[in-house]
Amino acid sequence: MTVSRFIRVAWLIVKKDLTIEARSRELFLTTLFFAVSCVLVFAFGFVSDQNPIGDAAAGILWIAIAFAGTLALGRAFERERYHDVLHALLLAPVDRPAIYIGKLLGVVCLLAIVEIIIVPLISLFFQTPILRHPWLLGGLLACGTLGFASVGTLFAAMLVRARSRDVLLPVLLYPITIPVIIAGVRGTVLLLQPEIDVIMVRAWIGMLVFFDVVFITLSLWTFDPLMTD
Amino acid sequence: MIDWMIRLALGKVKDVRRRKNYITTLLVILATGFLQTLTASSQNLLISSFTPLVVQVGQTQAAQDEFVPIDELPPEDQLPAAPLLIAAYAFAWVALLVYVWSLWRRLGSVERELADVARRISNRSGGA
Amino acid sequence: MIPSRWFPAITVMAMVFFAGAPLMIARAPYESTMGLVQKIFYFHVPAWIAMFSGAFVCGISSGIYLFKGKKVADHLAVAAAELTVLFGLIGLVTGPLWARKAWGLWWQWDARLTSALILWMIFVAYQLLRQYGGPGSDKLAAGMALFGMANVPFVYWSVNVWRTIHPTTNVVPTLVPGMSEAFLWCSVAFVLIFLLTLSARVKLESHRAAIDRLYLSLDD
Numbered sequence: 001m002t003v004s005r006f007i008r009v010a011w012l013i014v015k016k017d018l019t020i021e022a023r024s025r026e027l028f029l030t031t032l033f034f035a036v037s038c039v040l041v042f043a044f045g046f047v048s049d050q051n052p053i054g055d056a057a058a059g060i061l062w063i064a065i066a067f068a069g070t071l072a073l074g075r076a077f078e079r080e081r082y083h084d085v086l087h088a089l090l091l092a093p094v095d096r097p098a099i100y101i102g103k104l105l106g107v108v109c110l111l112a113i114v115e116i117i118i119v120p121l122i123s124l125f126f127q128t129p130i131l132r133h134p135w136l137l138g139g140l141l142a143c144g145t146l147g148f149a150s151v152g153t154l155f156a157a158m159l160v161r162a163r164s165r166d167v168l169l170p171v172l173l174y175p176i177t178i179p180v181i182i183a184g185v186r187g188t189v190l191l192l193q194p195e196i197d198v199i200m201v202r203a204w205i206g207m208l209v210f211f212d213v214v215f216i217t218l219s220l221w222t223f224d225p226l227m228t229d
Numbered sequence: 230m231i232d233w234m235i236r237l238a239l240g241k242v243k244d245v246r247r248r249k250n251y252i253t254t255l256l257v258i259l260a261t262g263f264l265q266t267l268t269a270s271s272q273n274l275l276i277s278s279f280t281p282l283v284v285q286v287g288q289t290q291a292a293q294d295e296f297v298p299i300d301e302l303p304p305e306d307q308l309p310a311a312p313l314l315i316a317a318y319a320f321a322w323v324a325l326l327v328y329v330w331s332l333w334r335r336l337g338s339v340e341r342e343l344a345d346v347a348r349r350i351s352n353r354s355g356g357a
Numbered sequence: 358m359i360p361s362r363w364f365p366a367i368t369v370m371a372m373v374f375f376a377g378a379p380l381m382i383a384r385a386p387y388e389s390t391m392g393l394v395q396k397i398f399y400f401h402v403p404a405w406i407a408m409f410s411g412a413f414v415c416g417i418s419s420g421i422y423l424f425k426g427k428k429v430a431d432h433l434a435v436a437a438a439e440l441t442v443l444f445g446l447i448g449l450v451t452g453p454l455w456a457r458k459a460w461g462l463w464w465q466w467d468a469r470l471t472s473a474l475i476l477w478m479i480f481v482a483y484q485l486l487r488q489y490g491g492p493g494s495d496k497l498a499a500g501m502a503l504f505g506m507a508n509v510p511f512v513y514w515s516v517n518v519w520r521t522i523h524p525t526t527n528v529v530p531t532l533v534p535g536m537s538e539a540f541l542w543c544s545v546a547f548v549l550i551f552l553l554t555l556s557a558r559v560k561l562e563s564h565r566a567a568i569d570r571l572y573l574s575l576d577d
Contacts, residue, residue: 151504158500163491171485172497175478176504179511182471214507222500225423310394310458317397317451321404324447325550332557339564346571353575 006101009094013102017076018109027075032114035068039118043125057126058188062144062181064118069111069148070170073156076107081160096224104153104216111145128192136201137191143208144184147215148177154219158226176215183207364556371553374546378539385539394458397451399539402529403547404448405473409509410551411441412476415483416506419499428566431495434502436558438483440551441505445477460522467521472512479505 021028042060046053080086089099119137123130130137155172159165187204190197378399388395415437422430452470453463464470479501486498516525532540 154500155497158493158497159490161493162497164489168486168490172482172501175475175482176501176508178475179472215504218503218507222423222503226496226500310392313394313454313458314396317454318400320450320454321400321447324443324450328443329554332554332561336557336561336564339561339568342568343564343571346568346575350571350575 006095006098009098010102010105013089013099014105014109017103017106020079021110027072027079028110028113030075031068031072031110032117034071035064035114035118036121038064038067039122039125055189055192057122057128057130058192059185060126061119061122061130061188062184064122065111065115065141065145065184066148066174066177066181068114069107069145069152070173072110072114073107073149073152073173074166074169076103076110077156077160086157086160090227096227097220100153100157100219100223103157104149107149107153108145111149112142115141115145130188130192133191133196133201136196136198136205137188139205140184140187140191140201140208143205143212144180147180147208147211150212150215150219151176154223154226157223180208180211183211364553367549367553371546371549374542374549378543378546381539381542384535386533386535388536391459394455397455399543400547401448401451401455402540403544404444404451406544407547407551408441408444408448408477409513410548411437411444411555412480412506412509414555415441415480415502416509419502419506423496423499423503429563431499432559432562432566433555434499435487435562436555438480438487438498438502439558440555441480442477442484444547444551445473445480449474449477465522467523468515468519469512469521469523472508472515476505476508476512479508 039060042056042063046056046060077086080089090096119130119141122128152169152173156169159169159172162168183204187201187208190201190204382396382399385396385399387393388398415434418430418433418437421427422434456465457463483498483501483505486494486501490497513526515521516523529540
């Protein structure tokens, strides 16, 4: 299968997911609301003497992304299961990894929009200057979300037909994506300091890119054999 | 086809019994090692348990300069090392023993079930 | 796993090594800064060696099961994952007991300890998935194990790349003669125990599969 056909298939799947989302907005609204609730819960949990604890904002951002992402992944593939869409996709004469990339990009788009809304909220609730260096923050968020979603898409697709899939997705996903979360949090904490260390932030972004490459490669290799039953 | 399966089952039963013997030997190995640790090195520990404490007090004061230190801990608060060492070894032994024992139990029940199924198949094929 | 005819010889060897281990450890010289508590090293590091071996065996056999479909590879993966969790637990308990004396704290979130804990948790998740995942969980668990195996080099080199409270990988190659013999002895003992328990566990798995096949034929 040529590269252009691969890209076209992935794009078709992304378009399908985004079209459904644009019409129903179910996944987007529920995920967004859940992320905001998460941030609120943590905001109340990590406050002492009416003042939020400074560096907690970084951790809370990434925890909200992780939890909301898990929810979004579960729901995205649940939708596929209802109408047997996944089965139809697998029967189609296309490269299986293209399906994976298509689903991955859909989830990343959804999480990106949620993050665009969550980050200013965190800046507001925690009174932290998290938006001072938008490009660096954007780089951290992009690489981190991609790493998290790459493993999440693989496991969520696999668990579609499994028992106890709701509880098993976080059980499987979090141990593997904890390094991504750690790198994201460490990088974001550096961005919250009065004097930021650009080299260190770039180092953490580099580590996130390394994780992304490893995870996406492994996922592309294993998506096909894992989806055959 | 059924004959082949019965032969396979019966063959496997003998195999499992041999495996059980090996598990028993494994348990013996671990028990031997455990007892050895208790007797042979306990003598060492009894003799040496006092000296390292004394040695360590002096060492730790010097070690604070170069090693990642327990900051400014006075000698009275020094932890005795022997209980930690014994706890570590004890945990390792116990964990291995418990695991091997659980393997033995599981193999035993699997062997029983295998024999049972083989008997039922042979009864069925004998009766049929 | 280990061919049946080698089993008695390897069992005897393991017996010898385990019986001799306490003597070797007691005879090894004291380390200058840590003293007696350093002797946990002779169990702590071999336990992690066995754990990494288990992780590799699980990962490789999972890969073979995923891409070639051999059922034997799946049995091996299940057995190896269980042993990975066991030896990892031994390492994770002996480590803090040593750290309490050597570093003054039970645990620290440095790169080595964190990544080692995560690796252990991945294989615990593997066990949970095999237990509660229902049909089809064998393939998914195999995918999990591949990610786990990819983690092992990261755990090993984390201590060289980052400044950690945990000693670097330079310690083992530069052991003094008295210590290196004891360390080698204990490592061999642990590897032999690992191989023996792995073989027994694989046999258990394959017998379970045989029982399933026989029950299916009984239903016909």
